[in-house]
Amino acid sequence: MTDTQEYHGKLVTIERFILDQQQAHPEATGTLTNILYDMALAAKIITSKTTRAGLAEILGSAGEENVQGEEVQKLDVFAQRTIFRLNDHTGRLAAMASEEEEAIIPIPSRFPVGPYVLVFDPLDGSSNIDMNVSIGTIFGIYRRTTEGGPGTLEDVLQPARNLVAAGYILYGASTMMVYSTGNGVHGFTLDPAIGEFLLSHPNIKLPVKPKYYSVNQGYQPFWTPGVQAYTEWLQQDTPEKKGLSLRYIGSLVADFHRNLLSGGVFYYPADSKDPKKPGGKLRLVYEAGPLSFLIEQAGGYASDGTQAILDIVPERLHQRVPMFIGDRNLVEQAEALIRQHDQPA
Numbered sequence: 382m383t384d385t386q387e388y389h390g391k392l393v394t395i396e397r398f399i400l401d402q403q404q405a406h407p408e409a410t411g412t413l414t415n416i417l418y419d420m421a422l423a424a425k426i427i428t429s430k431t432t433r434a435g436l437a438e439i440l441g442s443a444g445e446e447n448v449q450g451e452e453v454q455k456l457d458v459f460a461q462r463t464i465f466r467l468n469d470h471t472g473r474l475a476a477m478a479s480e481e482e483e484a485i486i487p488i489p490s491r492f493p494v495g496p497y498v499l500v501f502d503p504l505d506g507s508s509n510i511d512m513n514v515s516i517g518t519i520f521g522i523y524r525r526t527t528e529g530g531p532g533t534l535e536d537v538l539q540p541a542r543n544l545v546a547a548g549y550i551l552y553g554a555s556t557m558m559v560y561s562t563g564n565g566v567h568g569f570t571l572d573p574a575i576g577e578f579l580l581s582h583p584n585i586k587l588p589v590k591p592k593y594y595s596v597n598q599g600y601q602p603f604w605t606p607g608v609q610a611y612t613e614w615l616q617q618d619t620p621e622k623k624g625l626s627l628r629y630i631g632s633l634v635a636d637f638h639r640n641l642l643s644g645g646v647f648y649y650p651a652d653s654k655d656p657k658k659p660g661g662k663l664r665l666v667y668e669a670g671p672l673s674f675l676i677e678q679a680g681g682y683a684s685d686g687t688q689a690i691l692d693i694v695p696e697r698l699h700q701r702v703p704m705f706i707g708d709r710n711l712v713e714q715a716e717a718l719i720r721q722h723d724q725p726a
C-alpha cells in the first residue's frame with residue numbers, strides 16, 4: 382500500500398505521484414505510467430471544452446463551423462477523438478474499446494502496438510451536458526492476453542479483476558482525476574491556474590458509516606420484489622445503520638464519486654421495464670468493471686445482484702449488467718434480499 386503520509390501538506394502533481402508509485406515496481410518499464418500521464422492530459426484537453434460546452438451552439442452558430450473555423454463537435458465525439466489521438470501512436474496499446482465505437486478500435490497499422498489495452502467511456506452522463514450537470518470519463522487498462530500482432534476482442538473481454546489500472550475523470554465544479562493501479566485509490570484536483578493535477582485525496586477509503594443510496598426511483602414500479610425490499614431496507618433505521626438519504630444525479634461518475642467520499646450505495650438494477658435492456662443500462666466493460674475495481678480498492682464491493690462484478694467474464698463488448706456498488710455491507714444486503722425474494726428456492 383502506498384504510504385501517503387509522506388505527501389501530507391506537500392504540493393504533489395499527478396505526474397510526480399505516478400512516478401513515485403512506479404518506483405515501487407522495479408520491473409516497471411514506465412509504459413503504464415505513460416498511459417496514465419496521457420489520461421491526465423486527455424482530462425485537461427476535455428476540460429477545456431466542457432467549461433464552454435453550453436456555448437458550443439453559439440460559438441458554432443455558423444453552421445457546423447465555429448468562429449475559429451473548427452468543426453463544432455459534440456462533446457462525447459470530441460472526448461472520444463481526444464483519447465484516441467493521444468493513444469493511437471504511442472506503441473503502448475494493442476487495441477482500444479470505447480462506448481462510442483461498435484467494434485474494438487485497432488491501432489493504425491502505421492504505428493507499433495504495445496502490451497496494454499485501454500477501455501473507456503469517453504463521456505459518461507452526456508445527457509446532462511446541456512443542463513450543466515457534472516459529467517465524466519471512465520477508463521480501464523488491461524495487459525493484453527494474446528501474443529503479438531494487433532490486439533483482439535479477446536484482449537478486451539477480460540474480467541475486471543484482471544485490470545492493472547482503472548480510473549475516472551469528473552468534470553464538475555472542479556475537474557478531478559481519480560485512479561488506482563491496485564495500490565489504493567488516489568484523487569487529484571486540476572488547478573486550472575497552473576494546468577496541473579494536484580494530489581487532493583490520497584488513499585481514498587469508503588467511510589465506515591454510509592450516508593446515501595442512489596437509484597433512479599422513477600423505475601420503482603418495474604423493480605423485482607427483492608429490489609423493492611432492498612430499497613425499503615435502505616430507508617429504515619436498523620441496528621447496523623441509520624436510514625439513508627436518496628441522492629441521484631443521473632451521471633454515474635458524479636454519483637459514484639459522491640458515494641465514494643460520503644459512503645453509501647449506488648444501484649442500477651436490471652431495468653425490467655425495457656425488454657431491450659434485460660441486464661440493466663450500465664455497460665460491464667467500460668463502466669461497471671473499472672468502477673468495481675476502484676470500489677474494492679477503496680474497501681467496498683460491487684455486485685450484479687448475485688456475484689462480484691469483478692469476476693464476470695464479458696461475452697460482448699457492450700454487454701449490460703445490473704450494478705450494486707459501494708459499502709460492502711449494503712451491497713451484500715442487496716444480494717441477500719435478491720436471493721430471498723427473487724430466486725426460486
Ligand code: AHG
Pocket residue numbers: 480502504505506507508597631632633634662
Ligand atoms: P452515458 O451518458 O455514458 O450513456 O451514461 C449514462 C448513464 C450513467 O451516467 C447514469 O448513471 C445513467 O445513464 C442514468 O440513467 P437513467 O437516466 O436511466 O437513470
Ligand code: MN
Pocket residue numbers: 480502504505506633668
Ligand atoms: Mn456511461
Ligand code: MN
Pocket residue numbers: 457480502503504505506507
Ligand atoms: Mn458515454
